[in-house]
Amino acid sequence: MLPDPDVGRALIDQRTVEAARAGDRQALDELVVRSLPLVYNIVGRALNGHGDTDDVVQETMIRVIGNLGGLRDPARYRPWLVAIAVRQVRDRVHRRRHNGEELAVEPAGPDFAELTILRLQLEGERREVAESVRWLDDADRQVFSLWCLELAGELTRPELASALGLTRQHVAVRVQRMKSRLETARGIVRALEGGCRELAEITGSWDGHPDSLWRKRLARHVRSCPTCGTQRATLPAERLLAGLALVPLPVGFALGTLVKAPAAAAPAGLMAQATAMLAKPMAAVTLAGGVAVAGGSAYVFEELANPPPPPAALPLGPTLPAPESAEPRAALTPPAPSPRRISLYGSVVDTVDRAPDPRRRPGPLPRRRETGMTLSTGDKADLKHRGENVTFRGRGYLLVRWQVMNGGQVVMPTWTALTGKLFHVASGGGRRLDDRQPGTSRTWMGLRTGTARLPPGAQQMWQNEYYHLSGSVTLNQNESSETDYNIFTKPVTHTEIVADIGTPPDGAGIIRYGLVRDTGGDSTPVPQYLTRTRNPAQVPQQSRVR
Known part of the structure; x- marks a missing residue:
């Protein structure tokens, strides 16, 4: 047996x-x-x-x-x-x-x-x-x-x-x-x-x-x-979850803020600072922050930030x-959740915005939280063909860099399966894609032939577009046979964005300052062609994300 x-x-x-x-x-x-x-x-x-x-x-x-x-x-x-x-x-x-x-x-x-x-x-x-x-x-x-x-x-x-x-x-x-x-x-x-x-x-x-x-x-x-x-569903939840491993602790997670002892007195081991304390009668130990005295030794316990009062029914002893x-x-027993107010967020430019003066410095870029970003494709993604996509997860900034290869009607990329919030925080890269190339009538939005045409009401794109994500979203490449374009994307930092949009203009006006779109709140613009559904095909632009 x-x-x-x-x-x-x-x-x-x-x-x-x-x-x-x-x-x-x-x-x-x-x-x-x-x-x-x-x-x-x-x-x-x-x-x-x-x-x-x-x-x-x-x-x-x-x-x-x-x-x-x-x-x-x-x-x-x-x-x-x-x-x-x-x-x-x-x-x-x-x-x-x-x-x-x-x-x-x-x-x-x-x-x-x-x-x-x-x-x-x-x-x-x-x-x-x-x-x-x-x-x-x-x-x-x-x-x-x-x-x-x-x-x-x-x-x-x-x-x-x-x-x-x-x-x-x-x-x-x-x-x-x-x-x-x-x-x-x-x-x-x-x-x-x-x-x-x-x-x-x-x-x-x-x-x-x-x-x-x-x-x-x-x-x-x-x-x-x-x-x-x-x-x-084809399978019950218990069959899907049976034997599933525990979610591992985050990288770097430790109890370093739980117990803190002077370096000279700290014995080895993750929580060994408490060992001498546990060997003594518990009544002789004080754990409400400050000093725990056990025998002739003193161990300093670091209090948690804004510690809650200990419940009377669960004494430390x-x-x-x-x-x-x-x-x-x-x-x-927690009460039933009260009704929460439903709020919309964000707005977009529903008409093609005019190019700002290339010599006008951008305003300050508000700083949003950056706790890490993962991509389904690794460290970065190069979307060069129709049907390719990348999924971002986490909280932080990301770059979408445009390369339009020839003129014609552009079929816009789409953002799908959004959870949380996605903001369009800045535009940079030194030029808009409708800036004229020196000595030609061609724009940067038609590097080989002709001039690319955006859908009616589509916001003009800059070489580098910056976004802030808190949640997850998928970016889909939807180019048509008429207009070939590539998208290069990766996570970036607030510092990198500020350095890019602060590039000064040159005398020819081709290199321009960038543009700050972030207001610091939910009124910050959201990308056009954004949806919470998973269908990547021809998502209509929205002035609000729900």
């Missing part, structure tokens, strides 16, 4: 916890290293990558280390750890709701659904499931985060029930309800990727951020629409209640 892997894991946890509490530095390091990915995935999925994620992970680990001496049964370390993480998530959500803060704001970078897709390289229906999680409410995302760990083999159903403080029967009901809403969300994701005209009209006033009101409205359409309602016997606290 094969040994039960769950029993073996519990035995390993028990021995490691006991060794850490006895002062074994290596055991404490091992415990933290094993715990971090689990906590990061629980918190990240439950908060969908909200900016509070790292803080909640750190708060969880502070409480785990601080209360390790009070764990009554070291063999139940894993459900105890998960229960603390879940409680920290609930407390953070509850505090924000109580203070009137909006939790479902745009993450500082890619949300956790996008990180899951990128880091685990999900495709097809697995990707669809990850995208659908954005449509779940806070309480359902918390259940989903633990259910995923169960499917991945990281938690058993009894451990899941213990972590939530519920009976196994109650957990089964909660999981079933969450799965039903997840399937509804999968139908919405599939419908938004289709070409239903009625759905496009319904979403005309949508700002692109999933919420419960739009989930109900779109689900109602999907159920009644003969086009959207026929698009069914040996009296931590065992979560496996705890009942769910009604006060920590």
Whole structure:
């Protein structure tokens, strides 16, 4: 008979916890290293990558280390750890709701659904499931985060029930309800990727951020629409998620801000600064920031920025209640999300704008956040043929450099499958593409023959166009047989844009200063030919993005 892997894991946890509490530095390091990915995935999925994620992970680990001496049964370390993480998530959500803060704001970078897709390289229906999680409410995302760990083999159903403080029967009901809403969300994701005209009209006033009101409205359409309602999933979510690996921690993620000791006194090891503390009676230790005194040694604990007050029900000491016997606290159940105001953003130039004076310096370019950008093609993309495309994901600036090879009617490239926001922040490259070449009647927008013609109302293009993305979007090359053009694109920095648009003009007027389009807010222009659907063909220009 094969040994039960769950029993073996519990035995390993028990021995490691006991060794850490006895002062074994290596055991404490091992415990933290094993715990971090689990906590990061629980918190990240439950908060969908909200900016509070790292803080909640750190708060969880502070409480785990601080209360390790009070764990009554070291063999139940894993459900105890998960229960603390879940409680920290609930407390953070509850505090924000109580203070009137909006939790479902745009993450500082890619949300956790996008990180899951990128880091685990999900495709097809697995990707669809990850995208659908954005449509779940806070309480359902918390259940989903633990259910995923169960499917991945990281938690058993009894451990899941213990972590939530519920009976196994109650957990089964909660999981079933969450799965039903997840399937509804999968139908919405599939419908938004289709070409239903009625759905496009319904979403005309949508700002692109999933919420419960739009989930109900779109689900109602999907159920009644003969086009959207026929698009069914072929595999259930549990089969797609079974055995899926944990999302790895971000590169460079560490608990360096959790514990900080003087260099001369800091022992080796990730969290070994706390080892001496754990070997002493917990009552003798102060963990509320400042100094923790254990025996004759002092260890400096660095406080978190804007630390929340510790909940009264979760003291930092040996009296931590065992979560496996705890009942769910009604006060920590997040209320239903309040209706959010639907807002549009951006505007475009719907007529060909006149060229500015080449000697006029551009205004200052506002600085937007840059947290990293990934491309589906690697470091850059060269789109030289019709049908080629590149997908950008992340938050930062990107360059689109034009090369028009001959005259004729230009079929414009399109931006599709937008999630989040995309702004047209600056134009540069030293010239507009309708500038005249010296000594000829030809423009730069017809390098070999003739003059290229833009569609009516299309904004004139510069050699270099700069954009800021927060989310994901796909750029499609749509050249026709009449007009050949190439597009070269890559991520750039704010500094590089400022250097480009600040190039001074020369005497012939061919080299010109660039143009700043960024207003610093949502009134900044958006690219023309931009849509949230995935169809790259002839996207109409829009004066607002919804």
